[in-house]
Amino acid sequence: MVTIEEALNSIKSQETTSKVETKPLQEVLGLALSEDIVAPFDMPSFDNSAMDGYALCGLYLEYEIVGEVAAGDTKETALKDGEAVRIFTGAKVPASASAVMMQEKTKVQGNHLFLDEMPKAGQSIRKKGAELQKGQLVLQKGHVLNPSSLGLIGSLGLDIVKVISKPRIHMITTGNELVKPGQPKKEGQIYESNSFAIAGALEQFGFQCAQQLQVKDDFEETKKSIQKSMETCDVLIVSGGISVGDYDFVKQALEENGVQELFYKVFQKPGKPLYFGRKGNQFAFALPGNPASSLTCFFIYVLPLLQKWSGHTDLGLPWYRFPLRHDYENRFDRPSFLKARVTSDGAQILDGQGSSMIQSMALGNALAFVELGEKFKKGDLIKCKLIS
Known part of the structure; x- marks a missing residue:
C-alpha cells in the first residue's frame, strides 16, 4: 500500500509518448501547444486609435477638421499643427498626431472642433508594439488553448497550430x-x-x-x-x-x-x-x-x-482553501477525500460520505481533504479541489 x-x-x-499534430485553429480548443509561439510582428503593428473620436496635432482646445480615417484605411494622413481628423476605433493614427480625444468630449461647428478639456500627449493612442513586440514569446509549449488563446493566435495571422494530441x-x-x-x-x-x-x-x-x-x-x-x-x-x-x-x-x-x-x-x-x-x-x-x-x-x-x-504543464486539479462552515473531525481510519459543497459562505462537508453514495457528490461541487485524525473548528481553512 x-x-x-x-x-x-x-x-x-x-x-x-504523446503525439504531435498540426491542426487548423478552429480545431485546437482544449489542446496543449507542442511548441512555443512567438510574435511574428509587433502588436499592434501600427499606432491606432483606442476609441471613436478625433486625432489631434498639437495640444489645444480648438482645431480645424481636415479629414477622416476609418478602420482599415491604409493611406498615410499628414496633419499640421492645429489640425484634426475624425478617427474610429482601430484606425491608424497619423504619424504627426499628438493625441486622440473621444467624441463625447467634443463639439463640432462646421469644420471646427472644440474640446471640453485639454488633451494629454499620447492619450487614447495604442502604440505600436505596446502589447507584443516582434520575436517576443507569446504562449509557451504546454499552454492549454482556451478561447482567448485562439483569438490571440488568430490576431497573429496564424491559422494552423502544432498541438499535442x-x-x-x-x-x-x-x-x-x-x-x-x-x-x-x-x-x-x-x-x-x-x-x-x-x-x-x-x-x-x-x-x-x-x-x-x-x-x-x-x-x-x-x-x-x-x-x-x-x-x-x-x-x-x-x-x-x-x-x-x-x-x-x-x-x-x-x-x-x-x-x-x-x-x-x-x-x-x-x-x-x-x-x-x-x-x-x-x-x-x-x-x-x-x-x-x-x-x-x-x-x-x-x-x-x-x-x-496531453502535454499539460499543470497536472491535477488545483488546491484551494476555504473556511469551514462548521466543526469537523476526521473519525475515519485514513486520510479522506470528503464530498463537500463550496459557496460564497465557505465549505460544508456533506452527509452521505459512504463510498457507495453518489447523491452527495452530485449535490456537491468539491472534494475536501482531511488528514488522519485532523480536527477543524468553524472558520478554519480546509483544503478543497473543485470538481464542478
Whole structure:
C-alpha cells in the first residue's frame, strides 16, 4: 500500500509518448501547444486609435477638421499643427498626431472642433508594439488553448497550430450484478452507473471515451476484454473487480495481459483498492466499483495522467482553501477525500460520505481533504479541489 503522495508522484513521473499534430485553429480548443509561439510582428503593428473620436496635432482646445480615417484605411494622413481628423476605433493614427480625444468630449461647428478639456500627449493612442513586440514569446509549449488563446493566435495571422494530441481512452465496467439503465432489474441487481459518471468526467475535462465495454465477473471474459481494449487504447480505465473478493479478477487479468503494476492500494478513504500499471507506452487504471470511490479516484489520480499525456504543464486539479462552515473531525481510519459543497459562505462537508453514495457528490461541487485524525473548528481553512 502506498501513500497519496507516493501514488501521485508515481503517476506524475511517468514518461509519456504523446503525439504531435498540426491542426487548423478552429480545431485546437482544449489542446496543449507542442511548441512555443512567438510574435511574428509587433502588436499592434501600427499606432491606432483606442476609441471613436478625433486625432489631434498639437495640444489645444480648438482645431480645424481636415479629414477622416476609418478602420482599415491604409493611406498615410499628414496633419499640421492645429489640425484634426475624425478617427474610429482601430484606425491608424497619423504619424504627426499628438493625441486622440473621444467624441463625447467634443463639439463640432462646421469644420471646427472644440474640446471640453485639454488633451494629454499620447492619450487614447495604442502604440505600436505596446502589447507584443516582434520575436517576443507569446504562449509557451504546454499552454492549454482556451478561447482567448485562439483569438490571440488568430490576431497573429496564424491559422494552423502544432498541438499535442489527447490519449485514446477505453473503459471497461465489471460486475455480475450490473444491469444497463432502461432494462428490467431483478432483486439483487443494480443499475450500472460508473460508465456514465466516468465518461461524463472525461468530457468535463476535454477528453473522450473512445470505447466502453461491460463484462461479467469472469476471469477469461475480463482477460479477453482487456486484451482487446489494449490493442488500440493509450489509457485503459477499468471500474470494479479490483478488490480482494472471490470474483475480483481485474488485477490478475491486467497482469496476464502484460501490464506491470506500479502501485496497488492507496492509504486513503474512499478509493483504497486503486490499481495503476503500465505496459510499454500504455497505462491502466483499475478503479473501485463503488461510485463515489470511482469518481474520487478519477479526479485525484486519473486526470493528472491524462493531462500529462496531453502535454499539460499543470497536472491535477488545483488546491484551494476555504473556511469551514462548521466543526469537523476526521473519525475515519485514513486520510479522506470528503464530498463537500463550496459557496460564497465557505465549505460544508456533506452527509452521505459512504463510498457507495453518489447523491452527495452530485449535490456537491468539491472534494475536501482531511488528514488522519485532523480536527477543524468553524472558520478554519480546509483544503478543497473543485470538481464542478
